Amino acid sequence: MSIxxxxxxxxxxxxxxASANLPGGDFPIxxxxxxxxxxxxxGENFRCGAAIGDCVLDLGAxxxxxxxxxxxxxxxxxxxxxxxxxLMALGREAWSALRRGLSECLREDAPRAAELAAALIxxxxxxxxxxxxxxxxxxxxxxxxHATAVGRLFRPDQPLLPNYKWVPxxxxxxxxxxxxxxxxxxxxxxxxxPRGADRPQLAASARLDFELEVGVLIGTGNxxxxxxxxxxxxxxxxxxxxxxxxxxxxLQAWEYQPLxxxxxxxxxxxxxxxxxxxxxxxxYRLPWSRPAEDPQPLPYxxxxxxxxxxxxDLQLEVALETAAMRARRAAPHLLARTNFRHSYWSIAQxxxxxxxxxxxxxxxxxxxxxxxxxxxxxxAGSLLELTAGGKRPLRLESGEMRTFLEDGDRVILRGWCERxxxxxxxxxxxxxxxx
Ligand code: CA
Numbered sequence: 259m260s261i262x263x264x265x266x267x268x269x270x271x272x273x274x275x276a277s278a279n280l281p282g283g284d285f286p287i288x289x290x291x292x293x294x295x296x297x298x299x300x301g302e303n304f305r306c307g308a309a310i311g312d313c314v315l316d317l318g319a320x321x322x323x324x325x326x327x328x329x330x331x332x333x334x335x336x337x338x339x340x341x342x343x344x345l346m347a348l349g350r351e352a353w354s355a356l357r358r359g360l361s362e363c364l365r366e367d368a369p370r371a372a373e374l375a376a377a378l379i380x381x382x383x384x385x386x387x388x389x390x391x392x393x394x395x396x397x398x399x400x401x402x403x404h405a406t407a408v409g410r411l412f413r414p415d416q417p418l419l420p421n422y423k424w425v426p427x428x429x430x431x432x433x434x435x436x437x438x439x440x441x442x443x444x445x446x447x448x449x450x451x452p453r454g455a456d457r458p459q460l461a462a463s464a465r466l467d468f469e470l471e472v473g474v475l476i477g478t479g480n481x482x483x484x485x486x487x488x489x490x491x492x493x494x495x496x497x498x499x500x501x502x503x504x505x506x507x508x509l510q511a512w513e514y515q516p517l518x519x520x521x522x523x524x525x526x527x528x529x530x531x532x533x534x535x536x537x538x539x540x541x542y543r544l545p546w547s548r549p550a551e552d553p554q555p556l557p558y559x560x561x562x563x564x565x566x567x568x569x570x571d572l573q574l575e576v577a578l579e580t581a582a583m584r585a586r587r588a589a590p591h592l593l594a595r596t597n598f599r600h601s602y603w604s605i606a607q608x609x610x611x612x613x614x615x616x617x618x619x620x621x622x623x624x625x626x627x628x629x630x631x632x633x634x635x636x637x638a639g640s641l642l643e644l645t646a647g648g649k650r651p652l653r654l655e656s657g658e659m660r661t662f663l664e665d666g667d668r669v670i671l672r673g674w675c676e677r678x679x680x681x682x683x684x685x686x687x688x689x690x691x692x693x
Contacts, residue, residue, distance in 0.1 A: 261540050261567050266290075266361040269681045273364045274371040275378065277311030284674060284684025285309040287364050290357055291497070291532035291685070292317075292342055298385040304340035308360055309532055309686070312381050315360070319377040325370065330359035342533065343390040346477040346496045346621040350537075353477065353496065357537055386438050386531035389475065389499070390622035395431040395527065396612060397471075397503055397626035402602040404631035404639060411647040412511065423553050426603040426611045431503075431626065432524035438531050441690040445665065446525040448509035463506035465648060466663040466692060469629040470576045470639030470671055472598055473501035473529050474605055476623040483616040489561045491609035494619065497533040498572075498605075500671040500688040501626050504528070507642055507662070529624070530671070530688035538683055542675040543567035546604050558614055559607045568606055572598035574630055574673045576639065581666030583656050590670055591654045596632035596639060598673075667692050 265271075266288065272279050273287040285291070291309050296302040305318035317337035324331065333356035336344035345353070363374055399405055402422065409417035421427070445466060451458040477496030480486045486494055503523060510522030546568030548554055574597065577590035603611075608625050629639040638644045641662055645652055648661040663669070668691040674684035 261543050263540055264358075266357055267541055267681070269679060271361070271681070272366045273310060274366050274368060275311045275313055275364060277313065278364070280311070282682065283311060284686055285311055286681050286683065287361060288681035289534065289538050289683035290360050291534040291538065292345075292389070293386050293531040293533065294340060294342060294389050295384045295386050295531070297379060298383055304387055306337035306339070306342055306345065307379075307384075309381070310364055310378070313378040314381055314384055315364070316377045316379055320363070320374065323370075323374065323377065325363050325374060326359035328355060330355035334359065341390045342496070343622050346390060346475070349478050350493050353535060354537060357535065388436060388438050388529070389531070389533050392433050392436055392622050392624045393620055395433045395436065395624045395626065396428050397431045397523070397628060398603065398608050399427040399628040400601045400603040400608070401628055401631050401639070403600060403633055403637070404629040404643065407631060407638065407643045411642065424556070426559070426607055428608075428612070429518040431527065433624075435524060435526050436624070437526065437528050437690070439528060439686075439688045439690070441526060441528040442693045443504055443526040443528070443690050444693055446506050446509065446521070448506060448521045449512055450508045451512040458512060463508055464662065465507035467505045467507050467641045468576065468663070468669045469503040469505055470574055470594070470596070471501040471503055471629055472572065472574070472627040472673070473499040474608065474625040474627065475499065475533055476619045476625070477621060479620040479623070480613050480618055482618040484613075484618075485558075485616060486609055486613045486619075488559060488606050488610040489563055491606035492536060494609055495536050495605060497535040498539065498685075499533050500530040500574075500673050500685050502528040502669060502671055502688055502690055503626055503629070504690070505640070526690070527626075528688050528690040530686055532686045534683065534685055539570060539572070539675065541680040542571045542677065544569040544571050544599055555607070559610055564604060564606055568604040569601070570598050570605070571677065572673055572675055574598060574639070574671070577670045577672070578654065578660070579668040579670065580654065580656060580658055580664070582658060584668070586656075588656060590668075591656065593644060593652070594636060594638055596630055596637040598627070598630055600632045601627060601630065663692050665692050
């Protein structure tokens with residue numbers, strides 16, 4: 259697991275890019291997340307970039323300046339493409355060499371700073387696209403607090419199904435409707451069974467919701483028929499992003515049995531453009547544990563490294579901006595805040611379980627963590643939970659009421675890691691609007 263700290267994590271490191279040194283920012287020199295971007299509106303080719311302060315370091319332009327050699331140079335050459343795919347496929351030693359090279363280029367005392375500054379572009383003037391061609395998307399269900407709260411709404415007599423504490427539950431999602439932050443989501447229609455009716459009707463969803471999730475992007479894959487042992491699972495993970503699994507609860511309630519979600523989820527999924535590498539997250543690892551009274555995982559889902567540092571202290575929040583707030587330039591309303599540390603299943607367990615039957619993961623595959631809800635009701639990662647299934651409307655700071663999303667609403671996910679003695683690093687945001 260990626261826990262080794264080196265000079266790139268030193269909290270005292272500062273960059274010659276002044277905005278990277280401001281306290282509270284998402285993108286100090288210790289972070290260096292990657293995205294695929296271009297200058298907005300000019301028809302340029304997309305290429306890979308690294309976030310530093312309020313700028314993007316254009317890795318295609320940087321490669322032309324040959325700022326470092328060796329494996330790092332090989333990794334940098336892979337970044338001139340309009341996708342992180344080639345870099346992802348190179349593996350963790352190459353990712354690490356690139357991180358060291360970028361960190362040395364961006365340090366306060368870097369000898370070629372003046373020359374390298376030509377490769378900086380303000381983030382305010384760029385547009386992003388998906389970090390790679392994502393071939394497959396699997397959405398897990400790793401928060402026991404979410405599973406229990408939602409189970410109680412759908413099945414009051416048996417909120418948590420008996421397999422939950424043994425199997426990391428997931429379903430196969432849809433990739434064609436994946437979008438990057440800023441995505442416009444058209445309200446879906448589908449079959450809905452009105453309460454008390456004897457037949458369903460086709461109608462626009464009236465119970466449109468978000469789900470606050472963490473996305474896991476796979477770097478190197480595994481061969482078909484070759485399960486990934488849990489101790490090696492994280493070496494296959496390139497990095498993490500934020501993920502909003504938009505959900506139509508009325509479609510879901512009618513269609514989800516017996517095979518799980520289908521049209522209630524497949525109309526849109528939004529991720530953040532920046533991928534934060536597992537290496538950048540190394541200072542924020544936590545021990546993973548399972549309550550003593552719960553079943554302990556089967557051996558293929560357990561190992562010493564998981565117990566020592568398999569969890570992640572990643573703070574998550576979701577905010578809502580209505581059309582009325584936007585018109586008045588009011589700040590978005592904070593709906594909930596939670597932490598990925600509460601997840602019942604870890605990233606390594608997701609990868610080990612996904613491949614245990616021999617299923618092959620490939621570079622660019624995306625795993626969703628499932629809605630992240632904390633142990634208390636106000637830490638819930640969906641409106642379904644925050645409004646008790648639509649029965650308890652929320653009063654927003656603007657005076658407006660919400661049970662589910664209305665047209666014009668914009669949902670903003672944010673994530674960051676912060677701890678005394680470490681540099682704060684952030685994920686930027688994943689936002690999307692209902693039209
Ligand atoms: Ca989900």
